[in-house]
Amino acid sequence: MVKLKKYLKMERLLKRKMSVSGSFYPDKKEDILSSFEYFNDLISNQFEDKLFKKNQKALIVPHAGYKYSGFSANLAYRNVTQTPRRVVVIGPSHSVAFSGVSLKEYSFYETPLGNIKADSDYMSFLKSKFEFVSIEHEEHSTEVQFPFIKHYFEEAEMVEIVYGHKSDLDNIVEEVLNSEDTLLLISTDLSHFNEQKKANELDNNCIKGIETLDIELLQRGEACGMQGVVSLLRVCKKIGLHVKSVDYRTSGDITGDMDSVVGYYSAIVGKL
Numbered sequence: 017m018v019k020l021k022k023y024l025k026m027e028r029l030l031k032r033k034m035s036v037s038g039s040f041y042p043d044k045k046e047d048i049l050s051s052f053e054y055f056n057d058l059i060s061n062q063f064e065d066k067l068f069k070k071n072q073k074a075l076i077v078p079h080a081g082y083k084y085s086g087f088s089a090n091l092a093y094r095n096v097t098q099t100p101r102r103v104v105v106i107g108p109s110h111s112v113a114f115s116g117v118s119l120k121e122y123s124f125y126e127t128p129l130g131n132i133k134a135d136s137d138y139m140s141f142l143k144s145k146f147e148f149v150s151i152e153h154e155e156h157s158t159e160v161q162f163p164f165i166k167h168y169f170e171e172a173e174m175v176e177i178v179y180g181h182k183s184d185l186d187n188i189v190e191e192v193l194n195s196e197d198t199l200l201l202i203s204t205d206l207s208h209f210n211e212q213k214k215a216n217e218l219d220n221n222c223i224k225g226i227e228t229l230d231i232e233l234l235q236r237g238e239a240c241g242m243q244g245v246v247s248l249l250r251v252c253k254k255i256g257l258h259v260k261s262v263d264y265r266t267s268g269d270i271t272g273d274m275d276s277v278v279g280y281y282s283a284i285v286g287k288l
């Protein structure tokens with residue numbers, strides 16, 4: 017009986033463990049904090065005009081290694097002026113193929129900066145309204161956001177949503193955007209493995225499409241999280257939100273290798 021109670025308690029306190037620490041982002045607290053300090057020094061010295069001091073309902077953030085996309089993501093997080101009570105992060109599945117939208121009911125999300133508490137009540141609320149599958153995954157598109165969330169919104173609770181093929185996200189996105197004290201994160205990178213000029217052309221279509229809520233123009237570009245962005249734009253148009261670009265660059269801008277690059281982009285969403 018004692019062993020059974022211990023097992024049930026462990027089941028109730030299921031932790032989403034780190035899977036890409038040490039590769040996509042540092043696995044030591046001091047190294048992550050050093051990365052954030054470096055990004056913020058750059059903002060103070062060169063990019064203060066990209067801090068717009070507006071209230072945000074959502075961010076579009078990239079999800080590559082911090083070396084490549086960390087600055088772009090950090091600049092978006094720095095634009096959040098009111099600390100949310102909860103954060104909902106939505107990203108595409110890269111390693112597990114499935115249909116639908118996955119919401120795994122973890123109790124905590126592990127980061128090198130400490131655990132993030134899951135918002136179990138909000139998970140139950142979402143599951144009462146929408147159809148989800150529940151899949152074990154090690155998804156980097158969502159996980160790379162966890163240290164940012166823990167650092168900038170230390171007391172916020174979190175919900176991680178990962179989508180696969182044939183995913184219906186519009187109603188979920190609308191519900192989250194209409195929830196009080198809630199910040200939505202839509203995770204995506206842009207074009208992959210084109211030479212720099214071609215990447216800039218494709219990414220420019222995405223960015224102009226996002227800024228003007230023009231889904232047809234958006235889809236003339238490339239984005240690994242295209243479905244999440246499409247759903248966000250549809251809902252923004254429906255409920256009267258706008259998108260403002262914060263940062264764009266490619267891996268070539270960082271490494272100097274312009275032959276095969278990946279595009280990274282961040283934006284803020286609200287009544288701007």
